[in-house]
Amino acid sequence: MEIFYSILPELIRIVVCAVCGAVIVFGNALVMGYAERKLAGHIMLRPGPMEVGPHGIYQLVVDGLKLMGKQLVVPAKADPLLFRFAPLLAFAPVFVPLLVIPFSSKLQGFDLDIGLLVILALASINLLAVLIGGWSSNNKYSLFGAFRAVSQNVAYEIPMLLSLLSIIFMTNTFSLKAVVAAQSPVWFIVIQPLAFLIYLVSIVAETNRAPFDLPEAESELTAGFHTEYSGMSFSLFVLGEYANMFIVSSVATVFFLGGSSGIPLPYFEYSGIIWFMLKVYTLMFFLVWIRWTYPRTRFDQLMNFCWKYLIPFALVNLLITVVMVKLL
């Protein structure tokens, strides 16, 4: 019984964190789904969703209801178990990284010493889900989408890790809270602008978004790995994608934009989340902006860019960082 009382606060903490994580995942998907369509519309000089509610703000709710009402079709000769399992695998792991992200100096689920490793490890499970979904669909388009997703994500994980590693060398810690604390005078974007740029390019490829959306290239592969998915199993992939966008943008905020630091507000230990969210959504706006600006790259261009430009530059940047850390 005493053990129970000693772990009770921790249990409550876990439950509260999980609920907050779910709220963030679903709320973020609603906001980003609407913002993406609205921004896409205005960039194309049209208004975007306008019919449901004032300026179409209930469009996503209606879409969600529609997706819930749709039949989940499993194609003939598809692997039924893996086919059902893949969307869950794409969606379930996105909650955990939210637990270690420091939204403000006190709003953090758990401050792990290996916070960054947890995020990176769980973010790459999404790739496994894409591979399983594409393979089990028994469809050429899905399989090609899955191929491309794997090769692209594996390639772009390297510059992403290298650019984060140069920050890690400077801070000597994987704990996200410590990284935020380390940039109290200047944000790391000032010291490491190249690493930030490389990270920014890599996350576009990591989240499979245009101009690197080859895994779901509509014009070539109908819908890529989620061609055969309908209803909620499709929307779980989309929810996972938006949550991943949120996570990678949060990591960029923590590592380069100073986390929750900013002009102090009342109760800053908690209200720092306002600055944090502002930075995250600015980055997400940037991701949406480039999605509706650039045409899709060809696959060899994508790979050439990674192996010939991003990785050498990231390595050189890392080398310079290491030398400078040693010297200073």
Add this chain to the structure above:
Amino acid sequence: MKSYFSELFTGAWSLILGLKVTIKALFSPIVTYQYPREKLVVTPNYRGHIDLVKDAETGAHKCITCGSCMRECPSDCIFLDGEKREGVKGKALTIFTLNFTKCSLCGACVEVCPTDALDYSNEYELAGFTREEFHYDLLKRVEERE
């Protein structure tokens, strides 16, 4: 080695220019019309189905019931008939129907009309549940028109 870096810089510069184009578009006014709520003004040159012209002076149609349009029509979609009336020179028009489901919009009837009694209407919202909705009584339409 030189092209390696020059490609990088020209590429990056073109990407920035692209972003400039779209951010400008993002803040410029929209150009589309929310169709059922707002409607475009249809150009007078628009060629809808044919309609009888209303004479501005007499307030009546100008058809003399010669039947040229009916004979000219390649799709056989015009039917008209008239009768002899007291005090009216020639025949008076009693019926003028257009079966628009068969019309090929060639405009031969408008060309052939000796009195310019036919013209194109500006109707473009043509949707219906039955074919009979597109059997127009043009005589009734011209009488009802302002």
